[in-house]
Amino acid sequence: MSGPSAPGPDGRPKPRRTEVLRGLAAVFALTLRACPGALATRVATVVVAGTAPIAASWLLKYVVDSLTSDGFRVADLTWAAAGIGLLTVALAAGSAVASYADSRIRRATATCAQSDLLEAVNRLSGLSRLEQPAFHDRLQLAVQSAQGADRLVAAALQGAQGVLTMTGFLGSLLLISPALALIVVAAAVPALFAQLANSRHRADMFWRTSNLARRQIFYRGLLTDTQAAKEIRLYGLGSYFAQRLRDDLDGINSQEEHLDRRLVRHETALAVLGAAVSTGALVWGVHQAATGGLSAGDVSLLVAALAGVQSALISLVSSIAQSHQTALMFAHFLYVTQVEDDLPAPAAPVEPPPLSRAIELRDVWFRYTDDGPWILRGVDLTIPYGTSLAVVGLNGAGKSTLVKLLCRLYDPQRGSILWDGTDLRDMPADLLRRRISVVFQDPMEYDLTAGENIGLGDLDALRDPARIHAAAADADIHSALDRLPQGYDTMLSRMFFPDDTEESAAGVQLSGGQWQRLALARALMRSGRDLMILDEPGTGLDAVAERHIHDRLTALRQGETSILVSHRMGTARAADHIVVIADGTVREAGTHGELMSLGGAYAELFTTQAEGYAVDQGVEETVR
Numbered sequence: 227m228s229g230p231s232a233p234g235p236d237g238r239p240k241p242r243r244t245e246v247l248r249g250l251a252a253v254f255a256l257t258l259r260a261c262p263g264a265l266a267t268r269v270a271t272v273v274v275a276g277t278a279p280i281a282a283s284w285l286l287k288y289v290v291d292s293l294t295s296d297g298f299r300v301a302d303l304t305w306a307a308a309g310i311g312l313l314t315v316a317l318a319a320g321s322a323v324a325s326y327a328d329s330r331i332r333r334a335t336a337t338c339a340q341s342d343l344l345e346a347v348n349r350l351s352g353l354s355r356l357e358q359p360a361f362h363d364r365l366q367l368a369v370q371s372a373q374g375a376d377r378l379v380a381a382a383l384q385g386a387q388g389v390l391t392m393t394g395f396l397g398s399l400l401l402i403s404p405a406l407a408l409i410v411v412a413a414a415v416p417a418l419f420a421q422l423a424n425s426r427h428r429a430d431m432f433w434r435t436s437n438l439a440r441r442q443i444f445y446r447g448l449l450t451d452t453q454a455a456k457e458i459r460l461y462g463l464g465s466y467f468a469q470r471l472r473d474d475l476d477g478i479n480s481q482e483e484h485l486d487r488r489l490v491r492h493e494t495a496l497a498v499l500g501a502a503v504s505t506g507a508l509v510w511g512v513h514q515a516a517t518g519g520l521s522a523g524d525v526s527l528l529v530a531a532l533a534g535v536q537s538a539l540i541s542l543v544s545s546i547a548q549s550h551q552t553a554l555m556f557a558h559f560l561y562v563t564q565v566e567d568d569l570p571a572p573a574a575p576v577e578p579p580p581l582s583r584a585i586e587l588r589d590v591w592f593r594y595t596d597d598g599p600w601i602l603r604g605v606d607l608t609i610p611y612g613t614s615l616a617v618v619g620l621n622g623a624g625k626s627t628l629v630k631l632l633c634r635l636y637d638p639q640r641g642s643i644l645w646d647g648t649d650l651r652d653m654p655a656d657l658l659r660r661r662i663s664v665v666f667q668d669p670m671e672y673d674l675t676a677g678e679n680i681g682l683g684d685l686d687a688l689r690d691p692a693r694i695h696a697a698a699a700d701a702d703i704h705s706a707l708d709r710l711p712q713g714y715d716t717m718l719s720r721m722f723f724p725d726d727t728e729e730s731a732a733g734v735q736l737s738g739g740q741w742q743r744l745a746l747a748r749a750l751m752r753s754g755r756d757l758m759i760l761d762e763p764g765t766g767l768d769a770v771a772e773r774h775i776h777d778r779l780t781a782l783r784q785g786e787t788s789i790l791v792s793h794r795m796g797t798a799r800a801a802d803h804i805v806v807i808a809d810g811t812v813r814e815a816g817t818h819g820e821l822m823s824l825g826g827a828y829a830e831l832f833t834t835q836a837e838g839y840a841v842d843q844g845v846e847e848t849v850r
């Protein structure tokens with residue numbers, strides 16, 4: 227990966243010019259990998275399309291010269307005419323084959339580029355890169371350029387065809403008049419520079435407007451999202467977001483409009499220049515023919531060469547410009563596919579052993595960005611093997627952040643987290659995560675079947691109904707799933723149908739608490755886990771379900787190392803150890819009894835919650 231690119235006018239990194247060449251080479255390598263056969267076919271059509279017009283113009287010159295001379299042979303002219311006809315057929319067939327090959331190249335490169343991109347994003351083992359707006363801008367442009375990679379190939383081949391045709395016709399013009407050949411080429415030079423400048427401006431514009439483009443996609447998604455629909459209707463936000471979407475689109479449109487006007491000015495001037503050169507050359511040719519300097523066939527060749535060189539030059543110039551623009555855009559694709567992992571890979575990776583001693587946090591400091599506030603400020607904590615730890619604290623204290631660090635979704639800036647004495651930074655993140663099972667505070671709701679939603683917890687068991695049902699039973703959701711229209715095969719989505727079913731098999735939506743139990747079942751699927759982390763598993767559960775699941779989990783956790791983040795003090799009190807996180811540090815640590823007798827933050831949290839229940843109870847008694 228090369229160093230960061232120079233910043234653009236808005237301070238964000240901008241693709242460098244050398245990246246154009248890298249982009250070109252990369253797109254051809256991609257096409258060669260994606261569809262070598264179609265590329266070879268397309269090259270063959272370029273040769274035919276590039277040379278046939280020249281051969282046809284020479285045959286025409288031969289026919290015209292023969293017709294205007296004495297004693298021509300009809301048979302020879304017939305062969306020449308048939309030759310022109312054959313070339314026309316070859317051109318027509320070549321064009322049809324070319325568009326078929328172009329379609330194949332388009333589909334294959336888009337698929338290959340998209341999967342390269344997704345693999346690259348998937349290789350990022352942490353979360354920080356995905357939380358940077360600039361990275362999302364790059365990603366958006368990378369997706370666009372991945373979809374348009376075939377355009378660069380098409381433009382380059384069109385350029386090659388232009389070169390072939392132009393070389394042939396220029397050779398013909400040189401035979402008639404070297405000066406004329408020079409004038410025709412010179413007329414194309416301003417066009418070349420203008421087109422290159424235009425393509426640079428267009429690539430810059432895409433970069434400048436990428437943030438607006440992403441935002442209007444966000445608003446569009448929001449306005450059509452079923453989850454957002456409730457609040458949007460309740461608060462009457464539809465028109466407000468629609469207006470913001472229109473403002474963003476207006477911003478993009480006005481920049482495009484500015485560029486389009488510039489293009490109109492340039493293209494008009496270039497067309498006038500080209501027409502003037504052609505007219506002058508034609509007048510000169512007619513004059514020469516009248517004075518006997520050129521034959522009638524020469525004039526016909528001159529007319530064909532003028533048109534051929536002009537159109538080949540225009541096509542060459544526009545293909546260079548198009549390649550330039552696409553290659554500049556492709557720099558974003560290269561950036562994303564070659565971006566460094568946000569978690570540095572260990573120099574000497576250590577495979578995490580099955581946990582047997584303890585997980586230790588030693589003076590852990592963490593903040594999400596280099597200039598952001600410290601979220602954890604020197605956390606010291608030991609979680610002995612086989613014990614349960616409850617983490618409590620006020621909103622925003624850093625409890626979920628601690629969980630994410632334990633999963634190595636981020637690395638701490640200072641201090642270390644040790645797994646049986648080995649720093650997590652020395653372990654490949656994916657191997658470490660196989661040893662951990664987590665229910666996050668905001669678990670995913672996959673638009674898949676109920677069985678898949680659970681089976682994703684252990685891909686090897688995705689088609690193992692017995693294990694899936696057992697995990698569902700442990701999470702107390704089995705009977706609810708069993709009662710669904712297609713049981714575990716029911717699609718949990720109102721957006722999609724299962725692949726092989728009719729519309730009548732449309733999916734169902736679960737309640738918030740049921741989704742939470744499903745996430746718990748998914749976490750329980752993970753075989754061979756050493757650490758179970760539950761980040762607020764009870765928030766969406768009813769009191770009966772919470773009690774039931776709590777007892778079940780307590781039984782399941784026996785002998786297992788577990789961490790429970792919870793605001794429900796009644797649930798937290800059962801843990802072997804409890805820590806109170808406040809101001810980014812461990813404020814208090816101990817058992818429930820120890821912390822209560824300490825009379826500090828834990829005792830206050832506990833009694834405040836208990837008093838709430840007691841007051842409610844008192845009110846109920848008064849009402850009765």
Ligand SMILES: Nc1ncnc2c1ncn2[C@@H]1O[C@H](COP(=O)(O)OP(=O)(O)OP(=O)(O)O)[C@@H](O)[C@H]1O
Nearest residue numbers: 357594601619620621622623624625626627628667
């Ligand atoms: N991805 C992130 N990027 C930047 N800041 C973040 C991010 N996630 C959390 N924070 C900030 O870190 C702080 C701690 O958040 P965290 O989610 O760890 O708190 P918590 O103790 O789990 O809170 P809660 O009880 O509300 O779940 C908060 O101030 C939050 O704004």
